Amino acid sequence: MHHHYHHIISHPFHFHFIHAVYIVFFVLVLLVISFYLGRSAQRRSSRRKLSLSKHYFVGLNYLLNEQPDKAVDVFIRMLDVDSETLETHVAIGSLFRRRGEVERAIRIHQNLISKPNLSRAMRIQALIELGHDYLHAGLYDRAERLYLEAIDMGGKVAAPCIKPLLTIYQHEKEWVKAIQYAQLLQAQLKEPMNTIIAHYYCELIGASFLQLTDTKFKEYLALALAADPKCVRVSLIEGEWYMRHNDFKTAIKAYKRVKDQDADYISETVEPLATCYEKLHDETGLHDYLYQYLNESPRLNLILTITDKLQLWHGDKVAADFIVEHLRKQPSIQGLQRLTELYIKQTNAEDQQRWQVLQSLIQDFLRDKMRYQCGHCGFTSKTLDWLCPGCRHWGTIKPQLI
Ligand SMILES: [Zn+2]
Structure with missing residues (x-):
């Protein structure tokens, strides 16, 4: 030896x-x-x-x-x-x-x-x-x-x-089994899995969104919320579901829950909420919602949506004044682009050409901009992925201001 x-x-x-x-x-x-x-x-x-x-x-x-x-x-x-x-x-x-x-x-x-x-x-x-x-x-x-x-x-x-x-069931998108093993992991090895389990239920709903029965949908939804009451994605899916079934009042309730779950995702709800109020022909409701949110959490696309509505209700000048006021507080490229759009409509032909040059430059700049970023690894993307392709964490990618 x-x-x-x-x-x-x-x-x-x-x-x-x-x-x-x-x-x-x-x-x-x-x-x-x-x-x-x-x-x-x-x-x-x-x-x-x-x-x-x-x-x-x-x-x-x-x-x-x-x-x-x-x-x-x-x-x-x-x-x-x-x-x-x-x-x-x-x-x-x-x-x-x-x-x-x-x-x-x-x-x-x-x-x-x-x-x-x-x-x-x-x-x-x-x-x-x-x-x-x-x-x-x-x-x-x-x-x-x-x-x-x-x-x-x-x-x-x-x-x-x-x-x-x-790992295998998540990779193979076998969500029922993935949920089962995530629960085992939580029970046996004491690893917190609630956030991930909620996402698995969302995947399960998303995989058969068009075929699900109302009962089954509500069952999965309740289980997802029970796992993680803070899961924004559950509310977004619920809103989408009820919009698809023309129940706009319930959809509004679901989308409004996002503010208390994670205010960073409010921007994801502005467009569908505006659509819901319009479908209900509830202009007062839309007005109240927009200005209430504007006071509480002035998100960029909230400002852009209000600009759109003001343009519709009161014309280009009022809309332009509104967006200028908010650009001072919260400068953004998208806001600037919207402002140039409004200016183009208000100026003479000669100035219009100059503004259009500026506008096309801004558009080029925005075209390649990533609107979402992972708070864990910094991965950026143009779409909201719930499973980060960079670090494989669930629910870490958020909208960002550009
Ligand atoms: Zn990541």
Whole structure:
């Protein structure tokens, strides 16, 4: 043992990082093996001890010489896998997986599963490891089957299966199952999942928005709100649903809830709310809503919507005066663009041309502007994605002022 150890350290190969990782890992492996061998010496024949250690040293030697496939062959050829050596095999497989060498990890773990003498607990562990390999390789179907098999064998959902299965169901857009595993994660591992569960219900509604029955819709909606009463997306979906079913009063109630849930999303409700009031021919209601919100939280598109209405009700001049007043308090490119539009209508032909140059410049500028940004990772986009493509967080992308 000591002789081998010394030999490894003084071997004159290139001592770069990969070697360092392998060496640290296998020194640990060797310590574990020698401990077990020493401990079990009385129980086992000395012949087995010798052949076992020989196999591990041969495998180690291949790894150190950057011949991982030969090393894998050696480990696979080892016939005996018991509770003492299982951990070593699992660790070697996981090492390959973490290094991105998934095929080798799969070979090692598949070999484990093929052993007939594994105990139930060992087989479950091997199934889960192989599941991790397939998940890593992007083979979601196979990974799912292995995790479910492990769960079947264990009689209950093992903690290491929950997160990967949740990843799989979210990726495959199987929302009912995703909700089930998110709830398990919350119950068993005490991770707060309420925000995500609410989004899963929203996805579930969105996936069959046009086919859902009224009863089913209300059921999902109630469950989503129960999970996360602050979920803005639930209110937006509810508003959309009732607008589609021409129940504009209920839609208005849903959209107005957004202000108390997260005022940053008010801008998402201005257009549909204005439409709802118009559908109801409730001009007073619209006027009151717009000015109440303007006082409480003067969002840009609220100002733009009021500008539109003022133009309609009182003409270009009143609308232009209104937007100028608010641009002073809250400068914005979109507001400036709207103002140039109003000025163009009020000036003579010669000035109109100048304003139009300015307006087309502003339009070019706005065309590529991102209207939404993730508060977690800074990812920007032109559309409101509820699952951030940058950091994979739910509900972190918000509208931003431009
Ligand atoms: Zn993000």
